[in-house]
Structure formats: structure tokens, C-alpha cells
Amino acid sequence: MKKTYLFVTTILFFATIQCFSGNFVLKTFGETHGVWPDSLLAYQEKVKEKKDNSLKAQKDATSIYVEYIEMGKANNTFIKLPEYDVNFTKSTKITRFKNNFYQVVLKEIDKGNYTEINGELENLSDENSCITLRIIIPLQGNKWKWFSGLEKEYVMSKDSIYSDTKKISTMLPPDGAFNGQTLSDGGYGDSVGQGSMSFYPLGVVSVDNSGEGLGVDMTLPIVYRLSAKKNEGLIAEFDIATSPLTEKFPNRAFFKLSHFNFNSNWGMRAALKQYYSIYPESFKKRVTTEGIWLPFTPLRSIKNWKDFGFAFHELSWNSFDVKEGKSIPSIVSDKGTGVLSFQYTEPWDIQLPILRKNIPYDTLVSNRMVPQEHQQYLKNSATEDKNGLWQTRRLETPWFSSGWAVSITTNCNPDIEGFNRYQYVRQTEIAPALKMNVDGVYFDSMEWNWHYDLNYRIEQFKYTDYPLSFSKNVARPAIWNFVSEFEFMKKIADEMHSQGKLVMGNGHAWNPFAAANLDLFGAELSWYSTGDHGIEALDFKRAISSQKPIVFLLNEGLNDKAFTNFPFKGYEIYFEKLLAYGFFPSFFSTDASSDPYWMDAEKVENGRPFFKKYIPIIKQISAAGWEPVTDAVCDIDFVRIERFGERGELFFTIRNNGNKDASCTVTFDLKTLGISRDFKALEVLSGMPLKVKNDELNITVPTLRTQVIKIIR
Template identity: 30%
Template sequence: MTHRRLLTAALLLCSTMGAFAEIIKPVLSTASHAAMDISALPWQPWEVGFSSGPEGVIVCDNGDDQQLRRGAGKAVELKQSTPTPIVVKAKSRASKISGSPDSNYSLYLDIVYDDGTPLWGRQTPFQTGTHDWEEQQVLVVPDKPIKSVQCWLLMRAHSGKAEFKDLEIYQLAVPDGSAVFDGVPVGSTTSYHGFILRDVAANSDFLSFSDGQAHGVRISTKSSTRHGAQCVEAEISDDSGKDRILQLVYTLPLPAAAWQWLTMSRPTNAQNAPDQPAPQQEYLNTVNFPCGSSGRLSLYPLAAVSAGATGRAIAMDLFTPAFGRCAYNSRSNELYVAWDIALTPEKNSATVKLFSFDFAPTWGFRSAVDALYRIFPEAFTARSKRHGLWMPFAKISEVQGWEDFGFAIKEGDNECAWDDQHNILTFRYTEPMTWWLRMPDDMPRDLPSANAEIERLAAGGDRRAKSFASSVFHNQYGEAPARWLDTPWCKGAVWSMASMPGIKSPDSHFRIAWNPELRQRLYGPERKADLDGEYIDSSEGYVTDVMNYRREHFSAASTPLTFSQIGQRPVIFRGLIAWEYARAIADDVHGMDKLMMANSTPHNLWWLTPLLDVLGTESNWNPKNNWRPPADSTMLFRRAMCGPKPFCFLQNTNFDDFDGKKVEKYMRRCVFYGMYPGFFSADACTKHYFRNPDLYNRDRELFRKYVPLCKRAGEAGWQPVTNARSDNAALWLERFGTNIITVFNPGEQRQEGRLSTSISATSAYDHVHQQELPVQPGATGGTTFSVALDPEDVALIELRP
């Protein structure tokens, strides 16, 4: 469709609405030059690989095995001189493919920019089940020129058979005067201040709201201020009785200036100067889910830019989550927040909230995070005054010389009285979105057999089985999606459960986990033990479907609906179900002056952290005996979203390969980030580290040395602004409290550096190496001192006034 035809269609639409809405960003067709000729490029196998069918069809047949990982791909060299959008297309045919759409059955791109940095995992899933040839595409709007792209056709972690064909790649020629806005090619770079709306299902233009409506959707807004930030709240609604698939955007134009995009990254030089962004690009930091117009969900709740001494940011309200993203478009010079929202007859309105603020960008993105803490102090309050190691399930009392290990937190209530006597915080275990159904070994792993077992259990009064009728997810076919798993704790099916408080059944999944009677029994005057709070396992949705299509649940949702990337159908995003579950329990728990803890967060979702007091995750830093700690960007995200709250790890690895040297490297990194180095099990169940005295006695002295250092930092409270710089960018810095600086050498060579800090001190003591560091006054005040560290070594320096 041409620009003119789109413009005419939009004007006709406006005339039928009874109110004129201005076309702010006319949408362009994504048609481009002819596809590149990649026919001669060889197919490369992904893990188990593929077979070749007739007429060049790629076949990945997993049969009944959900664990197989197959695929095929081609490596395409682009060698772009300027950032140019690309579109990659492919077709797939499915036969009895299990589960719901996700990245494991998808068109999946791994991109390398011309400077060597990667952009991994841009993907679009294919529909599961059984279907004829279906085409999907991935649009990538690069930040930098693309050197190469690896195009994968994946079929992993699903049973069934997938066939692929017609892999094509295009480089888009964006006309002069046009741009890409929130992933959509548009024919205008004009900025706009306020809300605009796009009808995604109709591939419409972005329209302003005139007389309170656009595309037939009404809007009402209100403004306020919060600790110096400008807040805007909006409710959109539609009474058409139809499903509406929408892209709602709030845009904030910036004054003309050389704005720089800010990220939570380490300085590459002593001045901590951010890189100058390339022109005519969009900048955002997102993770991918098969939801919304582009599948992109903001990792951080804010986007920030700076120009000279001025910093500006736009952010989502920390207690009003929705599927969306924050970004900066340098072509139109706008900060914006975009939400992917579905309105339906069952839930015909949605509320979103955002705020914008200025900040002094001396410390880049860290300065914006620091300002965020001041705007939302209640989201970053450290309620838990007790810090230390997290013990899952096992009795701490049975660990020999347990006092040496720094335990502070217990997952499970199997010895509450002992825990209370020894100042251990005890949390009761729940799971928000899973029901594990045990099935006899000889029972077929199919839906009829599983449903019959559920009916048998429900008839016998099993409340979890009774909750199935009201609470189980539905997939795109209206079926309850099951995953057939063989784990140490359950052989059978795991079901995705909608644990929203708004589901009114007395046997809903939420009401089994939390209700007034249970609250009174656990925390009331007749309680049998003193719990310290509630623990939420798998909080971001482990082994659950990403989307719930069940329409009768739509009206129960308090957060906005979104829509599926495939088919553009209204859905409930599982991350928002998790938030509703956690929010309802947290309101009660905090009202009793108790605490909230959750596992597996923050991982992809920022919005759970404001509700929680103790956070953590299980992870394997040594897969297949390869040392692979989390990336610094991952650790910084967790640290920034938790702020001064404790973050705890459980090491889930093969401890036969995790010797004392690796234990020490693990603990040193935890000291640097002010986190806690716990231990569990390779399969999250058996061979528990703290049930094996040979293991923990081997490492006892490392616990005695490093856990008190983790506590010294963690209890002081992580601060986003370091107030310190190094003349050697190879040394990383963090600050805790007012006067503790941690330093880490992540490299393979010994590093030395001179640190300058604005903190006034007469002495500096390194608690790791137990030595005084000579200090000198800084040229402009503060203190300077030198540090030298071996590879993967850490220093914890207390600056004493």
C-alpha cells in the first residue's frame, strides 16, 4: 500500500468517527527491494540438526520427545556501512507440535554488528499444533551497521514435526523523510507531545486523540506530580463489543540538542562518558516474548538520555505494570512509552501510567536510576534488616557448625521454632502459576488420561484438582496446555494456572494459596509457628505458557490485556498474572509487618521487585564444567532493580566439578555485587550441597571469609552512583552505603588502578586482603588511592573519615 493510499484510508476512517484525529505518524508498507540470493549458502545444523525433504524443505522431527533440540540455519554476511533495517521471512508447516508458541519453535536471528557486539535472539514464533504452511517474519531495526546475521529455523523442547521452507532476507530501503517508530516504518519524523494510537489489526496509521478519541477508542487522562516527576495517567476504553488490538504510545519531544542514549554499562574510560548515538535510530533495552506488536518488553522501567549537564527520562509507573517498553527515537527526537493493549467485550478498558523527570547526568544512567529511587522510595525500601545466605528446604539445625555459613533466610517452614530461636527468617512456600500433577508411570501422557486423573482427584476433594476447572490457562485452541515432565519432584503433567485474585471461584488457584482463613491460621494469635513472610517460587513463570487465551479470565484481570504476536488475539501475559498474585499477597503481608520473598526474579520482569523484600534466583555458573558466571549487564540489572534489598543466589550445579577454586571465584563476585552465595542442587532437588558434610566442610573457611564481607556490603545498601572513578576501566567499581567501595578485576591479567572518589577519608581499609591502602587528598576534594588485583579478585574498601 502506498503512503497516499494509507493517508486516504486514515482520513476516511477519521471522517466516520465523528471526530477528526490528526495523522501523527503515517505507516509505510514494509515492502523493499528483492530478497537477497542466499540459495548457495550452506545449511548449518542446530544441535541434533535436521533432515532434507523434497524441494529443499527442512525437516525437524522430534517425534514424542520434548527434550530434543533440532534446527537449521544460514549465516548471511551483510557488511552494512550504515544501519539498515532488515526483514527475514520463513514458512513452516506443523504436525502435532506440543505446547504453546515460544522461541523454541521459531524463526530466530543472531546478529553481529560491525563493531563486533552482538544482538542475540530476535525471533518470531510459529503456531504450534497442526497447521499448513504459515509465514512469519522478523523485523530488526539495528542500532549499528550489521556485519552478519545467523538465521535459524528452530524446533526444540517441543514434540512433533516441523517443516521449513522459503527462508528469505531483505534489507529495507527506508525513504528519505521517513523513519522507524516503535518498530513500525512510518512516513514522518515529526515529533508530537501526548498520546497517539495505532490499530494494529488494521495496520493503521498512528493517530492523535481528538475530542478524546482515536480509531473509535476513547481516552481520559489526568496529570499530577510525584517527588518532582511529572505523572500522567490514562484510561482507554471501547464500547464496540469487538476485540481491539492496539498500540498506545505517549511521546515526549526533546529540545534540539546532541542527546546521548544512556545504558547501565561500565565506563570504557575514566571519564565515564557515554557513546554518542548514531542518528536516525531507535534506542531501547528489551527482552522478547511472543506478545504484542513486536514482542518487545522493557527490561528496565525507564529510558534516559543526556545532553551536556541535562538529563531527561521517561518511565512506567512502578506499581502500574503493562506489556510495553520505554525508548528514545533520535530521528524524531522523542522519548516515548509504548504499550501493546487488547480491549475486549469482557474487559473493554485499560489503565496505564507514566512519568517523566529531569536529572543531573554526571553518572550517566546510574544518575537516572538514583533519581528513580527518590521518586519511588517505597519501591526501594529495605524492609529486611537481616541479610545472609538462603537455605532451601534443608534444616539448618542439621548442618554441622551451621554458624559458620552465614544463614539468614529459610525457604520452607519445617523447623520454624528452631529458626526463630536462632534469628533465621522463615518463609512459607507457594507457586503462583503451576500445578504439578503426579501421574502413575503406566498412565499415558495425553490429555484424556490427565483429565480423567484430575476428575478422579477432584471427586475425592483435592482442592488443587478442583481449582483446575476455574483457573487453568487455555491455549490458542481453547485447550488446557500441559507439559509432560519427569522431574525428581513430579512425574506427570504441569499445568499453567491463572492465579489472579479476580477469579471468584472459592476453589480458585489463588484462593488455595491465600485466603483470610489461611492468613489467620498462619499469622493470627492461634498460629503454631512464627513465620516471617511468604515465599513465591518460579515467580516469573517457570514451565508455564507465556499467554493465557481463556476469555472468561479477561474480566478477572486488573492489569491490561495484551495480544499474541501470531494471530493478534487478546491474551493475558503470564508476567502480569504473577504481578497480580504477588501484589494481593504483599498487601496483606506488609500490612502485618511481614516480608515477601521470591525466586527467579528479577530475570526478565522489573515489576515484581517493588513488591518484594528478599529476592534471588537459582543458577548454574559452571554448566558442563565451563565457568560461566552471569553477565555483568545481568548482575547490574538485578542490582539496580533491587537497590538496597538483599539478593541471594542458589548455586545449582554439579558439585563434583565445582571445586574450592570455583567456590572462591563465585564468592568473590558476590562480594563485589553485595549479593549472597548460596548453594542447592544440580537438579533443584537431590544431592543437596548442605546435606553433604564433605562438600561444605571443604569450603567452610571460604564461607567464614567471604560471607561476612557480602553482609558488610549488602547491609550497607547498594547505591547506583559510585562516587568513585578509576583511571583503569578494566577495574569495575560499586558503592554500598556512604563509604564502602568494592573493586573487581573480571579479566585474565593483573590490573592496577588509581581510584578517585568524592568521599572524604583519612584512611582506606581493604577488608578482603586485610590491609590499609595509602590515601591522598583528591585534586578537587575527596580521596585518591591505588588498588592492584589479580584476575577475578575483589577488594572491599571502607573509607574512614
């Protein structure tokens, strides 16, 4: 099934050939005979008329319109910002919307197969403002569908708004905090922006069977929502604030969007394919090594470690391994093994161990409690809550002998003047590892306690590269702390990529923006909670990574009888769930600290046969590359198909998510896949050949199991 935009591009290509040929004939005939034949002159006039009509249609087309709500004002409804003027260049439409208070400038740039929309909001006064800005792209039609995630679609009804969002608020610390008598005093639990954010970076609909998509640029972190309303159109909302103190863009905020078409027959999957082509750098696969994640444990301490398929080693520059009877740094020891080493860092906060849980705030943040090595950068980089106090959470920390710590959120923006958190981490963690030629840098806990904090420290506003946000509970400009994380990650990622090195992140949940910087990422899972490894979560991780590797660690539950009692069925369940997506399973520790899996010889031996069976297959399909459009369909709804490979090796994973065994028929689009009708198929896990008839494959998949089909062309 061809994409609509490819079909259009093909027509334009042939039209260009015809125009070029026509001009060539005109010139040759005219030069030869000194005359212009009437038929060719008429053709030339038609071409000109067509261009003129196209420009007129562009000017007459229904325009984007802009609305806003200003926080802290009595009027709590959207206000339409009037269109002030419109200008056209060869490929750009520039529209200015303006009233007495705000101006928005939209630049719509024709990029061929999509339209880039760059927008800037300007506060015309010299005061703070907190605004939800709404950009609406009108669409008209009778039959509307909203595509949700990789598989779901909803027939849209009139007057309902369709979106996919998560609640977003500053994280409530389960063990309390020190900055305030109550958690709300310190701003914990306050909404970020309006309190919700889209997690897929694109919103897509079908209008009368035509696919229409709207996407954000993942290199610009901003609190946003994408939605659609029947007979109104695609909608983008941004929760942004302006301040005269943002020196890089005073009294302004900005955003970027793309508007594109896609083949609605494949829904979100075809939209993703187009979205990846619009932002190739955000989805570029730099990793050439495939395999699993090893946290901290020295590689060579694991008996016959090659059996497990290790590829990415999380460690510290001052950790050691034993090679040929000598203790040497783990980074050095890993060289030549095919396992990449990543220097650990968690710069988003500083954790200081405490001996008792109740300490007065003033005592806690004093020079008596804060070690001297942290005092200077905290003075410059600590974040502040809405009352001007440092954000100081109480954490239960098994990695400290005291068991407890204070976590002080830090703004790790590299641009902060003076000695800052970025410089401290760069000097004490990253630089020593780079001297040993580490393969990359690892960012821990990207979405844990601090990523949604709102930082009201106004003297830090001037350093931000990205728009401010707010909380509707407070209605004051603030730095969304994830933006500061993003600035740190981007700085390090750009440096690593310039040296041919990589960056890895842990704790990836629902925030799409980190993926723009990371080369591989994953998360720590609980066996007892499917929220972080249910279908919705895994679909999102696959979509946001494109073909980048995704790696996981199972923590809570690794001592469950499913993993400790023969026949160790937990391994089969866990591994095949991730196999369906081409993701890599591994283990760490029940409390992310003590008694790690890879230092327990009995656990390692129990798991060895499963790693030897599954990891080589996951390596194959991951290397082939996930493709969002499968070009294969199954006749049973609860059986999922994912495709890996395009023109080289071709694999399909068939996953039964139902509660009963499924005998199903898989039908392939042979022409699009480049497969002849006499192709053969092999079930890779069993090694058994499968019967193929015409373009169909009949297969039985047990409940909650995965099979891997290799197509032999």
C-alpha cells in the same frame, strides 16, 4: 557532583523565601504607613508576570503526542491520534486525543521534581481490540546519548531507535506438551505483544548534557518498551488489549509513566537515584537481617551452622528439625536463631506426576487423572490456550518418584469466583505456616515456564485488575499470565507487610515488576552458563533491587572440580563475583532436588572457610546499603566500582572484570562523600591499610578478583 534537580529545587526554595519575605514587608509597611511603596509594587507585578509567563510557556510547550497500531488490520503503520482538547488546572495538564475509534486521555501532573503521566485508552466501540500504543515525549537538541545498563552509553545517530529489550514469548516446553499436536498448536512460542519488552523500568538519555528520563510504574504490570530517537524524543510503547468483558474497566486499558531530569554526568546511575525517589514504596527495604539463603535442609542438622551466615530459610510448614533431642516443626525450631523462615509456595501451576509421557489430552484433564482435591479449583482457575484447551506442559521432575509430571498453568488471581487456586494455596500452605508464626512467604519459579503464558479464557477477563495484552501471532485479547502471578504476590505481600512479615521470590531474571512486591529475591545459577550471572544480568538485579537483599543458589556445577578439588578455587571465583555487588552466595542441588549441598558434610566442610571469610564482609556492605552513584571513578575501564553507604560506614568494591591484573587509580569526590582530605582506607579482605594521596587511591586488583575498600573518615 550535585544532581540538576536538587540544584533547581534549591533555587526554587530561595525564590520562595524571597517571595515570602517580600509579601511580609509589603504587609508590614502598608499597615504601618497606609501606603504601598512603588518599588515593592513593581516587585509584586514582576512576580505575577513571571507566573503568567510560566503558565504561557507550559501551554505553548511542545506537547506529548500519541500513536497506535491496531493488530489484525491491513494497515501495519503507526497512526497518529489527533489532539482533541486540552485543559489545565493548577498543577495538571489534561489532554484528550481522539478519532472515531479510540480515545486516549493523558494527565500530566507536576510533582515538583518530576512529572507523573497517567494515561487511559478507551475503545469507542464495544468490540475487542489489540493495540500497540506509543507515547512520545518530544525533545530537541544536538548531542544525544542513550544510557544502557549501569555503565554503557551510546552516542545516538539520527533515525536510529535505541532501547534495551529482551525477547518475550510463551515458553517452549523442552519436553513437549499435551494440548495440541505441535507446540505451536498450543500457542507455545507465540510472541507476547510485539515479542519484546524492556527490562529496565526506565529509559534515559542525555540531550545537550541534560539528563531526561522516562520510567514505568512497577506496581502496574504491563508489556512495555522504553526507547529514544534522536530529535524525536523519549518513547513508551504498551502492548495492550481492550475487551467489553473486563468488568473493572470495560473497553479500556491504562498505564503510568514518570518523566524526570537527572545529572547526566552519572548517566543511568543518577537516573536510578531519581527513579527510586519517585517510587519509594517499590524499593523500600524492610529486611533488617543480612545473610545467605538456606533451601529446605533443617538448620540445626548443619554442624556449627552459625559459621555460614544463614539468614533466610526456605521450608514448608510440615518440615521438621531436631532441637534438644526433640523433633519439632522447622518454623518453630528457627525461632530465636536469627534465621527467618519462609513458607514455600509455587501457585502458578499444579504439577501432577505421570507414569508415562504420552497421554491423550482428554484423558489427562479428566476427573480420572486429576485428584479430587484439585478438581474444583482447576475448573475455575486453569488457563486456556488460543484453542480453548488447558495449558498442559510435560515436565521432567526429579522431585517426583515417577520422574515426569504434567504441569497445568493456573490463574492464581484471588478474585476468581468460587473455590480457586489462590484459596487452595492459602488454605493448604500459607495458613498453616502463619499459625506457626512463620516470618514470611516464599514464591518459587516466578519466571520459569508459565510466566509468559497468554490466557485466552474469556470468563476470567472480568477478574483482572490490570490491562489485557495479546500476541501479534493471534491478535486476540488475552491475560498475560505474569499479571495473574503479580495479583497473587501483591495480595500476599500486602497481608504479610501489614503483619510485619516479609515476602521472598525465587527465579528472578529479567522481569522488573515482581520487585515491586518482594522484599528479597534471587535466583538459582549454573556454573557453566554466565547468562544468569554475567555482568548485564547482575547489573540489572542490583539496579532493580536498590538496597533490598539479593540471594543466590548455585545448582548445576556444584560438583565441578572447582568446588571439590583443593584449593577449591570455585568458591573464591563465585563468592568474589557476588561480593562486588553486595549479593549473597549459597548452594542447593545440581537438579534442584536431590543430593542437596547442605546435607553433604564433605561439601559443607570444604566451603566453611570461604563462608567464614566472605559472608561477614558481604553482610557489612549490604547493611550499609548500595548507592547507584559511586562518587568515585577509576582510570581503567574494565575495573568496576560499586559504593555501599552514604553518611555512615562507607565501602567501595573494586572488581577487575578484565583478563589481566590492573594497577589503577581511584579518585573520590571528597566533598560529596563528606570525606576529609586526610581520610584513611583499609582493604577489608586482607586487613591491610592502603596509601592515600589527596583524593586518590592507588590499588592493584588481580584479574577477575574483587577487593573491598573501607573508608575511615
